Amino acid sequence: MARPLRKIKLDGTLYSRRPAVEAEIQELAALGDCELELKALDCSRASPDFVSPEALMHFVRNVEPGILRDTLTECLLKRIYLLLPRADDGSLTNSNIRDDVVDHFIDLLLSDRVTYDNRLDYYEINFNSAVASDRKDARDRHWKHENRYDELEGEDDASLPIAAIGGHDPFDPTDLDQKSYRLQLDDAIDGLPEIQRRIIEMIRHDIPIDSKDPSVITISKALGKSEKTIRTYRDKAFATLRSRLERKGEQ
Template sequence: MIIPLQKQTEGGKLYTRIPEIEARLAELVTFTDENLIQLCKQSKTHPQYVPSECLLYFVRRSALINQALFDPLFRILSERIFRKLPRAANPGGSSLSMLNSDIQESVFDRIVEMLMLDKAGYEDRLDMFEVRFDLAFSNLKKDAEERFYRSDNRNTELEYDDSEDITTEVETASEIFNPFEETDLNHFHYRRELDAAIETLPDLQKRIIEMIRLDFRVDSIDPQEMTISKALNKSEKTIHNQKNKAFARLRSLLKGGIL
């Protein structure tokens, strides 16, 4: 039996999947987990391609009861999501588009958040993705683009004094704190608090933190490697100082303090 959707229209009518999706789900539920995973990996050119509406159905229902199925299906869904988003790397891969990176992360985090809420109870916003995945995704992407485009146009780059020094307190705080410790990032509530704290940072610090999150180095002895310093066109000292200030502020906010 295919589990029905729970979201209702303003008139109180339940949302329903299109007949083709219902029929495909009825077929797919008869597959073994292994066969379902292999089929979901196939591209759109495959005659038995699994629509994203169906893939999401199995991701949602396996999250609670079948981790062995959820993990590979969530990876496949994530790959599809990122293929639909603007590339973070600029043409040629020589630099990073922070705007596209922000949009990528915002959209993906929103979907992950909805899946976590769905696992905890039921998140009816995901029902629209089971009805028409591409339309619901397009709306989510558009909202993120409009928000970040407005922010990007509103903010002007602040100038920082490359000779500026930081206090011993700030330097010490940054040395003993890493906001991206894997043990902490495994906790959904910590991730939400961290994202909210990052939003309070000045523009340059926010960009530095987001690049650190993407595993970019502040500097490198390899002249061909793209670094934070090169991408943001700031001296290594400025990047280090602003990173330390950002880490110190994030530590204070996440510990309940105020800087």
């Protein structure tokens, strides 16, 4: 029998998976690792080998650490991306929504691997609905964020210190003196989305976001994006780093 869920409803009863998902989990549990991996790689609902995202979520949470869990996790993330706005439409908002939803999900997975996190139970009950809710929350946040930028348009934060902009300076010299912190910071940076990671690495090497001197190499020039876009990604990266470093510090 699959491990019971632990989230409790308002009436005091436990959440439970749909009977079809329970039966699917039992069937998949009888397969070898290679066969389960092959089935998980198939994202086509029309395929007879299609594994429901709810069942896949169960195995990601419960298989032992190793290659199989890593592969299943990658398959699950692909399922999430299929439910999110396209990445190639040139929209910064859609890109931010994708990053937010995926970052949130990864944070839940990491939390669940430390100690059972019942916030993931809903993904085993109705995966698509859980992702849709995360997507709506991210969209609402960025709608408010963009309106705030519109109100502040024309203001320049280039002269502000890092701590005043992002609320947290991951490169505080006092923290960097500690080897354990540096290792945790490197791990946290490696887990950022690619564009955020590149921006943080350039900031780490004292490359300015922009400069009035056309001969100066800047992050804006290197990535071909506006100052405002770079700062938006930077602030988002700082917030993520702060969250992940605080979580590591509590372990």
